[in-house]
Amino acid sequence: MARARRPFFCGNWKLNGSIAESLALATEVRNGVASLRDVDVAVAPSFTALHAVAKRLEDGPVTVAAQDCFWEDKGAFTGEVSAPQLLDAGCKQVILGHSERRQLLGELDAAVNLKARAALRAGLAPIICVGETLAERDAGETLGRIQAQLDGALADMTDAELARIVIAYEPVWAIGTGRNATPAQAEEVHRFIRTRVAARSAAQAGQLRILYGGSVKPDNIRALMAEENVDGGLVGGASLSADSFVRLVKEGSSV
Ligand code: PEP
Numbered sequence: 597m598a599r600a601r602r603p604f605f606c607g608n609w610k611l612n613g614s615i616a617e618s619l620a621l622a623t624e625v626r627n628g629v630a631s632l633r634d635v636d637v638a639v640a641p642s643f644t645a646l647h648a649v650a651k652r653l654e655d656g657p658v659t660v661a662a663q664d665c666f667w668e669d670k671g672a673f674t675g676e677v678s679a680p681q682l683l684d685a686g687c688k689q690v691i692l693g694h695s696e697r698r699q700l701l702g703e704l705d706a707a708v709n710l711k712a713r714a715a716l717r718a719g720l721a722p723i724i725c726v727g728e729t730l731a732e733r734d735a736g737e738t739l740g741r742i743q744a745q746l747d748g749a750l751a752d753m754t755d756a757e758l759a760r761i762v763i764a765y766e767p768v769w770a771i772g773t774g775r776n777a778t779p780a781q782a783e784e785v786h787r788f789i790r791t792r793v794a795a796r797s798a799a800q801a802g803q804l805r806i807l808y809g810g811s812v813k814p815d816n817i818r819a820l821m822a823e824e825n826v827d828g829g830l831v832g833g834a835s836l837s838a839d840s841f842v843r844l845v846k847e848g849s850s851v
Pocket residue numbers: 608766770771772773774809810811812830831832833834
């Protein structure tokens with residue numbers, strides 16, 4: 597059965613890697629996926645390595661994502677990095693609203709929305725992360741939480757803008773814990789996300805790529821990708837080794 601959407605895998609390197617280490621990892625990933633045709637692959641190094649990695653990867657096929665951006669384009673905002681600066685550095689995508697930022701840095705849905713709109717303005721594709729905590733899941737609040745995060749992040753977006761975003765469902769309890777959501781748990785939330793977006797635009801919902809993230813590994817990606825609404829993965833730990841990330845991309849894109 598042909599997939600409804602082209603698979604997309606993004607490696608989130610988080611706060612890891614010198615410039616030299618990032619270049620080495622990026623080069624290995626590029627070489628490892630070079631022969632694959634029916635998949636999009638991105639890596640998200642730290643800010644300091646973005647430009648060097650983007651230069652190294654400029655001939656494709658792997659693109660470069662940032663891990664965050666600010667919502668203003670320029671001005672007196674010490675320490676922030678804007679979406680136009682990321683574009684200038686060679687980025688094509690930016691991860692926004694990652695649960696580590698929400699939990700450790702107090703990032704709110706309204707900020708994720710402002711950042712996503714800034715990214716779109718600049719010509720970057722936002723990869724917007726949503727996901728419930730274990731307490732929310734245990735309390736039966738998963739879908740309500742996802743709905744609130746989604747509605748907050750996508751507020752005031754036009755259909756044309758919706759067409760350029762990617763959503764990543766990342767249950768907080770599965771990130772970096774070795775405990776991934778079951779394919780059925782992931783599919784339930786992915787289907788819910790698509791239905792929610794369909795209420796705004798059926799056309800955009802049909803082509804929206806929804807990635808799963810949370811302890812994705814080469815040996816569990818096939819079962820997740822077999823679900824109708826799982827279109828790829830946002831990968832943390834398993835993306836820090838080129839061998840495991842390339843295997844994961846190959847496994848996931850061949851389902
Ligand atoms: C992530 O941080 O986006 C993530 C999914 O991490 P891990 O794969 O390590 O759980």
